[in-house]
Amino acid sequence: MPVANKSENSQPVPLLDVNRQNAPLADEINSALAEVTSTGAFIHGPACAQFEQAMAAYCGSKHAIGCASGTDALLLPLMALEIGAGDEVILPSFTFFATAGAVWRVGATPVFADIVPETFNLDPADVARRITPRTKAIIPVHLFGQAADMQAINELAAQHNLHVIEDAAQAIGAKFDGRMAGGLGTMGAFSFYPTKNLGGFGDGGLITTDDDGLAEQLQRHRNHGQHPRYYHHVVGTNSRLDAMQAAVLNVKLPHLDSWAAARQAHAARYLEHLGNEQFAGAIVPPVVDQRATSVWNQFTIRVLGGRRDALQTLLSERQIGSAVYYPVPLHLQPCFAELGYKVGDLPHSERAAKEVLSLPVYAELTVQEQTRVIESLAEFAAGDVRLASGPARTVDFGASGANSDLPIRRAG
Numbered sequence: 001m002p003v004a005n006k007s008e009n010s011q012p013v014p015l016l017d018v019n020r021q022n023a024p025l026a027d028e029i030n031s032a033l034a035e036v037t038s039t040g041a042f043i044h045g046p047a048c049a050q051f052e053q054a055m056a057a058y059c060g061s062k063h064a065i066g067c068a069s070g071t072d073a074l075l076l077p078l079m080a081l082e083i084g085a086g087d088e089v090i091l092p093s094f095t096f097f098a099t100a101g102a103v104w105r106v107g108a109t110p111v112f113a114d115i116v117p118e119t120f121n122l123d124p125a126d127v128a129r130r131i132t133p134r135t136k137a138i139i140p141v142h143l144f145g146q147a148a149d150m151q152a153i154n155e156l157a158a159q160h161n162l163h164v165i166e167d168a169a170q171a172i173g174a175k176f177d178g179r180m181a182g183g184l185g186t187m188g189a190f191s192f193y194p195t196k197n198l199g200g201f202g203d204g205g206l207i208t209t210d211d212d213g214l215a216e217q218l219q220r221h222r223n224h225g226q227h228p229r230y231y232h233h234v235v236g237t238n239s240r241l242d243a244m245q246a247a248v249l250n251v252k253l254p255h256l257d258s259w260a261a262a263r264q265a266h267a268a269r270y271l272e273h274l275g276n277e278q279f280a281g282a283i284v285p286p287v288v289d290q291r292a293t294s295v296w297n298q299f300t301i302r303v304l305g306g307r308r309d310a311l312q313t314l315l316s317e318r319q320i321g322s323a324v325y326y327p328v329p330l331h332l333q334p335c336f337a338e339l340g341y342k343v344g345d346l347p348h349s350e351r352a353a354k355e356v357l358s359l360p361v362y363a364e365l366t367v368q369e370q371t372r373v374i375e376s377l378a379e380f381a382a383g384d385v386r387l388a389s390g391p392a393r394t395v396d397f398g399a400s401g402a403n404s405d406l407p408i409r410r411a412g
Contacts, residue, residue, distance in 0.1 A: 013360055013369040015321030018194050020364035021259070025251055032247035045243035051250050052206070055190075058173075058253065059182040061208035063215035066241030067222050070169040070191020073205035074102035074139070076239060077165045077187040080217035083108050083136050090130050091139040091167075092122045093329040094349040099141055099167050100330045109339070111135070112331040114346040118287040120144060120300065120356075123348070124152035131156070137163040142171035142181050144325075144358075145197070145263075145297035146288055150176045150184040157185075165189060170297035172198050173260050177291050182208040187218075192249055197263070197297055198256050204245040262363035263296040266370060270299055270359070273374050282307070282381035284355075298325060299361035308357050311380050318376055323358045 022029070036047055048066055056064035067073050083089065085107040091099050093112035100110040113126040122140045138157055140148035150166075157164045164185030168174070172190055174181040182188025192204035209215055217234075220227050225236030267286075274285035284302040288294050303311050308324070315322045329349040331341035343350065359373055 010319070011369075012319035013321060013365075013372055015323055015358070015360050016195055016362050017364065018199060021199075021252075021362070025255075028251045029248055032251050033244060036243045036247050042243050043240055045246075047243040047246040047250060048241055051241070051246040051253070054250065054253055055206055056208065058256075059180045059188065059208045061183045061188070062210040062212070063208065063218075065207045065209075065215060065218045065222065066246065067205045067207060067218075068239040068241065069203040070189065070193060070196075070205040071098040071102060072222070072237070072239040073169070073189035073191065073207050074098060074165065074167060075105060075237075076218050076221050077163075077189065077207060077214075078102060078106045078108065078137070079221045079234075079236070080187075080214050081137065081163055086134065087136040088132060088134040089137045089139060090127050090135060092141050092143070092349070093331040093346050094120060094326060094352050095141040095143060095167070095330065096169070096326065097330065097333070098169075099139055100336070103139070104336075108136070109134075110330070110336070112329075112339075112341065112346060112349075114348045115352065116149070117348045117352065119146055119148075119289055119292075120286075120352060121146065121148040122153070124149050124156060127153065128156055131160050131162075135160065135162060137165055137186075139165045139167055140185075141167040141169075142174055144286070144294070144300050145171050145174055146286075146294040147171060147174045147176035147181045147184070147292050149289065149291075151291070154185065163187075169193075169196065171295060172196070173256055173295045175293040176289075183210075186211065187214060192245065197259060197295055198249065198252060200245040200252075201248050202245060204241050204249065205239075206241065259363040260295040262365075263361050264294070266361045266363075266365055267294070267296045267299055269370060270361070270374070274301065274377070278378060279381045281305070283377060296361050298323075298358040300325065300356050300358045302352070302355040303357055304355065306354070307380075308355055311377075312357055314380055315373075315376060318372070320373055320376060321360055324356060325358055326356075327353055329353050 052064040052066055087108040088111045089103045089108050090111045090113055092115055094115050103110040111130050113130055114123050116123045120143045140153050166185045166188040168181040168188045169191035171181040188208040190206045192200040207218055221236040222239045225232045225234035271285050286300055312322050331346055
């Protein structure tokens with residue numbers, strides 16, 4: 001299908017506009033916040049219990065335990081499993097820092113594995129090669145809103161008696177084989193950072209599990225390890241989802257599926273256009289595993305030929321938002337230098353870091369705004385553009401083009 005007639009609209013197209021989502025719910029949110037204020041139940045109040053119950057039901061999990069952030073939702077499961085010094089945890093290198101940071105903070109060693117280039121998610125085959133007697137857990141990240149291959153990962157975990165902690169921070173509502181993310185492993189970790197598909201008015205997190213014993217441990221660890229009050233069985237931390245955030249999330253959760261459906265419609269339109277031959281050799285659209293249902297926390301393309309930063313510059317000049325998630329893979333971050341990784345160790349992760357660019361896909365994006373994005377992509381792919389400021393600085397953490405021969409399949 002050809003791109004629609006060129007839009008003359010010059011209004012900015014933001015990468016994300018949280019106010020468009022929050023504004024229609026303002027009265028309901030303000031009422032929920034006023035209820036918390038009037039009761040004074042700011043910590044472990046009724047709003048928190050309501051949200052935990054709703055999330056457990058939504059994810060199909062027996063328990064849901066709120067906490068202070070998505071980072072703590074990764075940290076607390078490691079603490080509950082008593083993973084620490086001398087232990088190893090396998091996780092992807094191509095993800096947000098918190099996944100590895102939580103492992104490091106408990107004293108364990110993050111072992112970085114490569115990704116499946118088509119989905120950007122953890123490669124089970126590479127995980128299998130990295131399992132040692134010291135391995136205690138696997139943390140698959142459901143990146144950009146699509147669940148990792150949980151069938152293969154759970155099979156590996158069962159073979160080696162490992163725990164699986166799902167990093168579902170970007171994937172609330174995503175499914176794999178018909179089951180919800182967060183209900184596919186030993187525990188699932190969620191974030192309610194304002195830019196997430198279900199975003200609060202600040203930080204917030206939650207952990208799901210079907211294990212009664214782990215649920216009890218998580219509840220203790222988030223509250224200084226005490227139960228009952230002032231009797232401390234373990235050294236926990238202070239990580240509680242406050243009632244104000246829970247109140248906001250209680251209002252927003254019933255709308256989550258409709259927001260996801262809008263994101264899916266936007267993604268389908270992008271894929272329809274980007275599948276056209278005119279984009280071949282320039283832009284590769286994302287691929288969704290046929291067993292998975294993505295909620296499109298990000299719509300992330302690959303820009304080939306070392307031209308990613310040039311495209312981002314073009315979009316910026318046209319006031320179209322975009323972002324690079326993530327420009328440097330974790331195994332090459334300076335803080336993990338002592339682990340001894342080098343350029344070329346995880347080639348698919350390294351290539352993705354040089355090629356990815358995320359485009360606007362939030363639920364409230366208009367057809368006119370998306371048309372402007374698609375038009376700009378089409379002109380870029382045709383080489384029919386001029387940049388006022390020149391290309392942006394490219395990310396370089398190794399020999400230029402060293403990974404250019406790695407296969408990337410197009411969607412469709």
